[in-house]
Amino acid sequence: MSTERIGAEAVAARGWLGAHKWLLARRASQLGILTLFLLGPLAGVWIVKGNLTFSYTLDVLPLTDPYILLQTLLTRHLPEAKAFVGAAIVLAFYLLVGGRVFCSWVCPVNMVTDAAAWLRRRLGIKGGAHVSRGARYWILAMTLVLAAATGTLAWELVNPVSMFHRGLIFGLGAAWAVILAVFLFDVFVMKDGWCGHLCPVGAFYSLVGKVSLVRTAAVQRAACNDCMDCFAVCPEPQVIRPALKGVDAAGPVIADANCTNCGRCIDVCSKDVFVFGTRFGNKADKVSSPAQKMAAACK
Amino acid sequence: MEAEKPRKASAAAAARRQFLLDSARMACGVGLLGIGIGLYAKQAKALPPLAVRPPGALAEKDFLGACIRCGLCVRDCPYDILSLATPDEPVATGTPYFVARQLPCEMCEEIPCVKACPTGALDHKLTDINQAKMGLAVLVDQENCLNFLGLRCDICYRICPVIDKAITLEQQLNARTGKHALFIPTVHSEHCTGCGKCEKGCPLEVAAIKVYPIELAKGEPGKHYRLGWVEKEKAGGSLVAPDVQHQYNLPEGMRYESGKGLIPGGEAPAVPPGSAAPGTQPAAPRALQGGKL
Numbered sequence: 001m002s003t004e005r006i007g008a009e010a011v012a013a014r015g016w017l018g019a020h021k022w023l024l025a026r027r028a029s030q031l032g033i034l035t036l037f038l039l040g041p042l043a044g045v046w047i048v049k050g051n052l053t054f055s056y057t058l059d060v061l062p063l064t065d066p067y068i069l070l071q072t073l074l075t076r077h078l079p080e081a082k083a084f085v086g087a088a089i090v091l092a093f094y095l096l097v098g099g100r101v102f103c104s105w106v107c108p109v110n111m112v113t114d115a116a117a118w119l120r121r122r123l124g125i126k127g128g129a130h131v132s133r134g135a136r137y138w139i140l141a142m143t144l145v146l147a148a149a150t151g152t153l154a155w156e157l158v159n160p161v162s163m164f165h166r167g168l169i170f171g172l173g174a175a176w177a178v179i180l181a182v183f184l185f186d187v188f189v190m191k192d193g194w195c196g197h198l199c200p201v202g203a204f205y206s207l208v209g210k211v212s213l214v215r216t217a218a219v220q221r222a223a224c225n226d227c228m229d230c231f232a233v234c235p236e237p238q239v240i241r242p243a244l245k246g247v248d249a250a251g252p253v254i255a256d257a258n259c260t261n262c263g264r265c266i267d268v269c270s271k272d273v274f275v276f277g278t279r280f281g282n283k284a285d286k287v288s289s290p291a292q293k294m295a296a297a298c299k
Numbered sequence: 300m301e302a303e304k305p306r307k308a309s310a311a312a313a314a315r316r317q318f319l320l321d322s323a324r325m326a327c328g329v330g331l332l333g334i335g336i337g338l339y340a341k342q343a344k345a346l347p348p349l350a351v352r353p354p355g356a357l358a359e360k361d362f363l364g365a366c367i368r369c370g371l372c373v374r375d376c377p378y379d380i381l382s383l384a385t386p387d388e389p390v391a392t393g394t395p396y397f398v399a400r401q402l403p404c405e406m407c408e409e410i411p412c413v414k415a416c417p418t419g420a421l422d423h424k425l426t427d428i429n430q431a432k433m434g435l436a437v438l439v440d441q442e443n444c445l446n447f448l449g450l451r452c453d454i455c456y457r458i459c460p461v462i463d464k465a466i467t468l469e470q471q472l473n474a475r476t477g478k479h480a481l482f483i484p485t486v487h488s489e490h491c492t493g494c495g496k497c498e499k500g501c502p503l504e505v506a507a508i509k510v511y512p513i514e515l516a517k518g519e520p521g522k523h524y525r526l527g528w529v530e531k532e533k534a535g536g537s538l539v540a541p542d543v544q545h546q547y548n549l550p551e552g553m554r555y556e557s558g559k560g561l562i563p564g565g566e567a568p569a570v571p572p573g574s575a576a577p578g579t580q581p582a583a584p585r586a587l588q589g590g591k592l
Contacts, residue, residue: 040374054369054417062417068367072418075364079418083367086417138325142333146340152363154340157392162368166383166393170370173385 006121006229009270022263029105037169052106052165053156054086062086067204068162071155074147091208097261099209103195103202104235104262108165112179113195116186117235129190133238133258136203143200160194161201192235202258209257215279216261217253218244223271230265230274240265244273251282343391348511350389350396351434351495353381354404355413355425359512365420368393372412372421378405381412399495399510404433406460406494429461434493435516436466436486440507446482447507449473455484455497455508464490466497484508488517 010019017024037055039045049056053065064086072079094102104110143155156162160178167175186193195202218224221244230244231237239256241247266274346352346359353372356362372395373381380402384390395412397404406428413421425431436455438444445452446468459466466484473479484497486508495510531537553561 046374049374050369050371053367054371056371056415056417064417065367072364072367077361077365077418077420079365079367080416080423083417132321132325135325135329138329139332142329146333146337147364150337150340151360152340152344152391153367154336156368157340157343158336158386163386163392166368166370167385170373170383171385174387175385178386 006232007268009227009229010268013270019267022267026105026262027111030108030111033106034108034165034168037165041169051162051169053162054083061089063090065162066091066208067201068153068156070204071144071147071153074144075151075153076148094205094208095212097214098212098259099205099207100202100258100260101209101214102205103199104260107161107201108168109161109179109182109199110195112164112183113186113192113235116183117192120187120191121232123187125188128188129193131190131193131197133197133236135197136200136206139198140200140203155200159201161199196235202260206257209259213278214261215253215255215277216259216263216265216274217277217282218273219252219275219277220271220273221246221252224273225271227270229268229270233264233268235262235264236260253277253279253282255279255282346391346396346512347389348509348515349398349400350384351399351404351493351510351512353395353397353412353421354406354410354428354431354433354492355416355421355423356433357420357422362420363391363394365418366394367418367420369417370395371415371417375411375415377407377411378402380404397495399434399498400506401499403495403499403510404431404492406431406492429490429492431492431494432513434495434510435488435513436491436493436495436497436508436510437516438484438486438508440503440505443503444484444507445502446484449475449479449481451482452502453482453484454500454502458496458500460494460496461490461492465492488513 007019013019036048037051039047040049047058053068055063057063062082062085064083066087069079069083069087072083146154158178160175160182163175164179167173182194186195190197218240224244230240234240236256236258239254239259242250242256243252243254246252261276263274263276266276340363344360344363352359352362353376357365368383370383370393373379373383380397381395382397383393383395386392390396408428410425410428410431413423413425415421416423438447438455441447453468456462456466456468464487466486468482469485471481471483473481493510493513497508498506498510501508527538547555549555549561552563554564556562
């Protein structure tokens with residue numbers, strides 16, 4: 001890894017804007033969605049009402065968080081039809097663009113944990129607690145069991161994701177302390193701790209992402225110069241290797257459900273290895289094996 | 300080849316062992332977290348008495364499973380009385396409530412908060428706001444209520460949107476002066492919607508009348524209790540055999556008079572005073588007969 005900052009080569013190659021365009025697009029998306037929600041209470045312009053668990057846009061479009069709908073169903077309560085329609089629309093959308101697009105393009109906690117990851121890199125903090133990235137699925141299962149066992153949305157009492165978004169719109173109260181705790185946890189205790197290891201909301205959306213259409217793909221993986229910037233910047237670096245290195249004859253499409261389609265790998269790569277594409281056409285033979293690539297590089 | 304087999308087997312055993320260990324680690328760690336949240340959820344089921352749920356809210360234990368904390372009821376309330384609980388408040392995080400003493404429910408005829416609810420946590424079957432049961436007003440402090448002191452405050456009665464049904468004024472003798480009346484505000488649970496207007500209107504420093512959750516406010520008689528007069532009315536007549544007329548067996552030439560005992564004398568009435576012949580009404584005390592004392 002170079003001692004320069006991550007993405008320095010990409011900035012040199014494409015300029016600062018060119019090397020941050022997906023990051024900027026994501027921030028615009030996250031802040032734009034938040035602004036839409038805030039326009040009502042702050043400016044009296046009611047385009048969107050509610051919050052990320054359920055919202056009503058222009059009094060026609062219901063959008064429901066399918067994860068919370070699932071919890072409600074497990075408490076043996078049958079919601080109104082509107083809630084089901086909203087969940088179907090949301091599910092269809094994420095099936096199209098990628099399950100964890102919620103995490104990187106919508107969820108407000110992402111900005112907090114991205115800031116934590118940035119600070120961690122700047123301070124050069126290494127190591128910390130180790131928990132398997134599979135922990136989130138255990139926690140997801142636990143939250144569903146809790147809903148069924150207590151008959152209440154027990155997880156929603158403490159869920160930092162809904163708590164933060166609701167708080168920004170309806171009043172934070174002490175939720176700021178929970179969010180600060182998540183930030184500090186990610187900085188000092190565990191790299192990508194909350195979003196990458198523990199959050200059951202992300203885990204739920206990753207299950208949607210198992211079959212979703214839009215994927216990041218390392219189509220130019222032959223051009224990779226092993227600068228490792230993509231691995232350093234990626235919040236789920238384990239998803240890159242099979243596609244980039246062709247492990248077990250894998251194709252260039254990042255098939256792992258935990259890729260959030262954040263596009264940071266596209267931004268920081270000076271060789272333009274990554275692009276957004278679809279899950280189809282994932283042929284291993286499109287690109288050369290690492291061995292051939294090495295030979296090509298030596299020429 | 301011979302050595303390969305046991306090595307493979309031991310590798311598989313080690314992998315299995317590792318898998319079981321990892322699973323146990325996760326199950327125990329996450330289980331601990333889950334127990335913590337579960338117990339917290341159990342505590343959070345208790346709604347503090349001063350927080351009132353919007354109209355149509357399901358019973359609290361069902362409400363906490365049905366409400367997804369989206370805040371649409373908050374948004375559609377034209378009087379902005381509802382708010383979503385923040386984590387530091389004693390109401391389940393994110394759920395809607397109002398505090399009657401601050402801002403009571405205005406009982407909109409359209410009930411927009413209920414219509415906005417996407418899950419039915421606010422029951423859409425509630426279409427007449429007068430049927431709402433957000434809570435029940437209780438005149439908790441009879442020592443400080445101005446009407447109980449004999450004054451004509453009457454604010455809770457006058458301000459009640461269901462006046463003369465949910466709250467009535469019941470006359471009693473003012474024992475302090477001996478000649479005035481007390482007008483006692485009396486809540487009737489059948490009609491009270493729990494809107495909290497009375498609590499908001501009470502002019503005392505701390506309200507003497509408060510809206511409480513119905514299960515706190517209301518008593519309940521045993522399932523087997525029957526009110527004799529109600530049952531009698533239902534049946535259209537007495538359900539028990541009439542009392543057997545008491546017979547005195549007095550010595551000859553004696554009569555009995557209440558307070559005096561046996562009195563010798565000829566003209567003993569066949570029926571002693573205070574009892575009645577079968578088929579006639581017993582004599583009421585003179586004071587109640589409208590006669591002069």
